[in-house]
Amino acid sequence: MIDLRSDTFTKPSPEMRKVMAHAEVGDDVFGEDPTVNRLEAQAARVLGKEAGVFVPSGTQSNLIGILAHCQRGDEYLVGQLAHAYKWEAGGAAVLGSIQPQPIEMNADGTMDLDRIRSYIKPQPSLNHFAHTKMLALENTHDGQPLPPKYVADAQAIARDAGLSTHLDGARLFNAAVEQATSPADIAKGFDTVSVCLSKGLGAPVGSVLVGSADLIGQARRWRKMVGGGMRQAGILAAAGIFALDNNVDRLAEDHRRASDLEVGLGAIDRIAVDKRATNMVFVTVDMATDQIDGFNSVLNDTGIGVRGGPSYRLVTHLDVSDSDISATIDGFAKAAATL
Numbered sequence: 001m002i003d004l005r006s007d008t009f010t011k012p013s014p015e016m017r018k019v020m021a022h023a024e025v026g027d028d029v030f031g032e033d034p035t036v037n038r039l040e041a042q043a044a045r046v047l048g049k050e051a052g053v054f055v056p057s058g059t060q061s062n063l064i065g066i067l068a069h070c071q072r073g074d075e076y077l078v079g080q081l082a083h084a085y086k087w088e089a090g091g092a093a094v095l096g097s098i099q100p101q102p103i104e105m106n107a108d109g110t111m112d113l114d115r116i117r118s119y120i121k122p123q124p125s126l127n128h129f130a131h132t133k134m135l136a137l138e139n140t141h142d143g144q145p146l147p148p149k150y151v152a153d154a155q156a157i158a159r160d161a162g163l164s165t166h167l168d169g170a171r172l173f174n175a176a177v178e179q180a181t182s183p184a185d186i187a188k189g190f191d192t193v194s195v196c197l198s199k200g201l202g203a204p205v206g207s208v209l210v211g212s213a214d215l216i217g218q219a220r221r222w223r224k225m226v227g228g229g230m231r232q233a234g235i236l237a238a239a240g241i242f243a244l245d246n247n248v249d250r251l252a253e254d255h256r257r258a259s260d261l262e263v264g265l266g267a268i269d270r271i272a273v274d275k276r277a278t279n280m281v282f283v284t285v286d287m288a289t290d291q292i293d294g295f296n297s298v299l300n301d302t303g304i305g306v307r308g309g310p311s312y313r314l315v316t317h318l319d320v321s322d323s324d325i326s327a328t329i330d331g332f333a334k335a336a337a338t339l
């Protein structure tokens, strides 16, 4: 199947499985897994931070990041469509008594700077308000890399108001490749940064939270508390090291294939490409609600895995080849011809 549902569907390659099988391991809860230690140091170095902590998922990485920044009764500012607000089951509120302050987002993944400013609650506040403690950004958002000037301006607003900053960089490496800059440049100025190894980078599991030694020390304690201490996790960390060593530069291929998909699908009657950003293509098919199932079954019968309808998000990744892109374009043309 050509699985375009998400880059989380990537499977570990035979080479990746080999390094996993031979990974040197120890008890990571005691800090004794050499492979985990190596991954954490490598991620911190690549992202220009002091320290890192390896966690099972991007969700846990964001959660322990927020918990390290904020106390009970604090709040963090976050985009209302951001993963760390909308898609993480309210973890910071449930487990940390930390209030999210969602902020309306623009189509390009940014938030208006004045709006960010306006949501920072004045202190002291006659005890009315939560303490605004942190600003969280997401890069990429829906595949879109944030404009560097916007990031710098938002960071400056946070800094001037005494807030710390967190970046959900689940797909930070896509942003770096697309903007032809270094991962450290994308991570610059943030107090903590979460990156995922299990999306376009192709590892089966894992994220790393990086930041100052102090914040990562606190996050490490939260990781233990939420059950993220994984013992002989070097088997998983080995996949992460392999991903960082081998699968970052090649993200450019995914972006190029997404462009090819954009061009091919855009030429089909009844299909409008809404946008293309890094490895994601958003399309809308001009069809009625009762035509969606039929359209999707033509795609599925052609071996194309999608989610949604009439709007679709198609994601390219290392398990999608050039011939898969051609087959996808043909499959959509075939499905569109049935409408």
Ligand SMILES: Cc1ncc(COP(=O)(O)O)c(C=O)c1O
Binding pocket: 008, 056, 057, 058, 059, 060, 083, 084, 138, 140, 168, 170, 171, 196, 198, 207
């Ligand atoms: C932007 C973003 N942040 C965080 C996550 C969470 O990652 P995980 O699925 O590993 O919990 C995702 C997952 O898709 C994501 O897209």
